[in-house]
Amino acid sequence: MTGISESTVRRLSHYYRTLEEVEAEGGRTISSRRLAERGGITPAQVRKDLSAFGSFGRRGLGYNVGYLRQELRAILGLDRRWRVAVVGAGRVGTALSSYRGFGRQGFDIVAMLDVDPRRIGQREGAMLIEDVARLAAIAAERDVEIGVVATPPAAAQEVADALVTAGVRGILNFAPRKLTVPVHVALRTVDMAVELESLAFALVHARTGRGTARRRSRRGAASPTA
Amino acid sequence: MTGISESTVRRLSHYYRTLEEVEAEGGRTISSRRLAERGGITPAQVRKDLSAFGSFGRRGLGYNVGYLRQELRAILGLDRRWRVAVVGAGRVGTALSSYRGFGRQGFDIVAMLDVDPRRIGQREGAMLIEDVARLAAIAAERDVEIGVVATPPAAAQEVADALVTAGVRGILNFAPRKLTVPVHVALRTVDMAVELESLAFALVHARTGRGTARRRSRRGAASPTA
DNA sequence: TATTGTGAAAGGGTTCACAGCG
């Protein structure tokens, strides 16, 4: 089970979501083809991704929806809860704190920190905004495992360093800047600026007219990206 | 200039940002090594990425900061402004409307739409929230080129279809669902659920102890991901 | 017959290593 690529994991997330939907609709079994349907994934890719973790399907029949969902749930680490500290009580930080999906997926925000003395002491929903200077103490006493960086870019690396020192094992970064963390800390970045720029790039360099055929056109003229 | 990979474009965004910083600090020239410094990129990668668009450097010297920044600006399509419509005036939509970086990068929000009759007619900052039913008309009259999907997942595909029909050429999707769009429409997705799950996966499957050496360890023990 | 699981082949992206040039 070594050498699982980042893209495989991201696809597992999608399979998991599809399974939730199909189960809600009462579906019992599902084929790799149907699991691949949304998202420009091939059935072979689905099978390869899953087979990296075991044999969950039955030849000729497909996969049992409930069973596969439970397996993926465990594989993705969603069969437990994660304790999260959000640093930066600005727009992104507060948006996250009120984002329901966060808790629903198993992530509990147990601290919300900021540097601004005017923000410290205020409430944001049910959360009290505390002084980021107390990060180390708070992280230790509340057993924080994941840190969210929602600060301006100039402060991001400093905050990441503090989170690492405080012992978090994973960081989700929303600041538009590449962060450097020790190898034993997992890092994921959501960079709006990069998304916008890559979108602008695609529009500027779009093949205009009925030019060059694109890859193998998957059913109809529809093809997902990203 | 054909066959530029998505990952190359994303790195160009980072080079661009680094150049902005270096220029602000008064730097005149920069080497591929320094340009690669942040973010686990190799100097060779930087040179390959840039050389796909031209020869911007000088052997023995490096790249001129101001010149390369202008070139990247044009390559990324940031030397013009883009007209954006945001669909969904919920948390994400409103957070975006007040995000300053948006306008600074050249993206102007020219419409903000929702289905909720109670939201329609309200103001969000300077923006008037309008009826999503009027999307086609609004998109046409304001010449909207990019649509942002900031709705609940159940409505996302429907909204994307409407945006495509309305003639947008690019879509930025924040709903946790894979969307399908025609090949001529560029799509980028920011999926919080996927990020969180891939982070949880990494934590659950972290090699504990001093196990398996990771790739070639880049200077020190630091290595960025994502 | 339908569909999985998986080696083998193909395809793409990254790194190497060095020629070319200032």
Add this chain to the structure above:
DNA sequence: CGCTGTGAACCCTTTCACAATA
């Protein structure tokens, strides 16, 4: 001598194609 630009090697990911099996 330093650093870019780039063909070739390398490596990783995806797709193919088919044996295995319900």
